[in-house]
Amino acid sequence: MTEGTAREVLGAAGFDGARARLLALGENAVFALREGPVVKVGRGQELFARAEHELRVARWLAEQQVPAVRPVRDQPSLVLGHPVTVWEPLPPPQRPTEPADLALLLRRVHALPEAPFPLPGRDLLGGVERWLGRAGEHIDPADAAFLRMRRDEYALAALEVKPVLATGPIHGDALPRNALVGPDGPVLVDLETFSHDLREHDLVVMALARDRYGLPEEEYRSFALAYGWDVTEWDGALVLRGARETAAAAWVAQHVPGNPRALAEFRRRVASLREGDHTVRWRPF
Structure with missing residues (x-):
């Protein structure tokens, strides 16, 4: 999956893919939307179950009060054959993680x-x-x-x-x-x-x-x-x-x-x- 493909998926999911900022490109393309959430686009449909798992874990960690990223939507979407998950944005880092x-x-x-x-x-x-x-x-x-x-x-x-x-x-x-x-x-x-x-x-x-x-x-x-x-x-x-x-x-x-x-x-x-x-x-x- 290229960055361009991931941006196409963002657009098909209803987000402004052209103006999103790419944060990472690995198993997922991770984008920060302007004044909005963070969106992860998985490389392929085979990662859909993995996206479901991540959301389930995030909800549980919230219940356990473990500081972790929180989901905006409880379920992933499958868009153009790619799993898409939506997350709350985090504040800018105060310093590098040690x-x-x-x-x-x-x-x-x-x-x-x-x-x-x-x-x-x-x-x-x-x-x-x-x-x-x-x-x-x-x-x-x-x-x-x-x-x-x-x-x-x-x-x-x-x-x-x-x-x-x-x-x-x-x-x-x-x-x-x-x-x-x-x-x-x-x-x-x-x-x-x-x-x-x-x-x-x-x-x-x-x-x-x-x-x-x-x-x-x-x-x-x-x-x-x-x-x-x-x-x-x-x-x-x-x-x-x-x-x-x-x-x-x-x-x-x-x-x-x-x-x-x-x-x-x-x-x-x-x-x-x-x-x-x-x-x-x-x-x-």
Whole structure:
């Protein structure tokens, strides 16, 4: 899905697509409307159930008084084959989100009771086939086969890990970009991957941000201190990290058609995984 396609969907949904400001383009195109709500356009119809899940989670978090983005509409719409959800706008960030801000939000999430509806497990590797499929012939088939092999290996290995923390509700994609610091403190956004699984999943993300994306060591330490535990002290962290690295490499593939920067980054990530070189820094995409 290109930005132009997403704007066409906005217009068909009754919004002013031409004047909307693009905030993000990944699994969804996220737009801020002028003096109006935020609208998310999913890449394809296969993400409709995921959009329903995100709205259900958002309503529950509101009941639990967890600071998170709030929906305007309770159900997604399917417009030109794309799920569309509408959200309340958040105030402009007061400052950049720091890892410690995210850690405090995760403590809130990890203290939640069982949800009153079924939460899925964190299917971290479930999108690999979809992302590789979107790349099609634009990527080397050998690279795609390598990532599929890694996916299968880590999916099996993850079944054997023994957690330290109790399982329960998790955010599932706990990055600083998925929290905004407003006038009342940090607020969670992007709730599509909210799950019931190992809480360690939420903590490994920041360890990977340090090791692959160059998060300064002191910022990682502030995250671990604010949460109250360093997940890298746990043997299972290497397995969850490997699974997330596999997913992160495959995720870039969907952006490759027509985007040389995405192809270069995809190749960088796959090569570093093939070589087992954990010192190669990946570029955020």
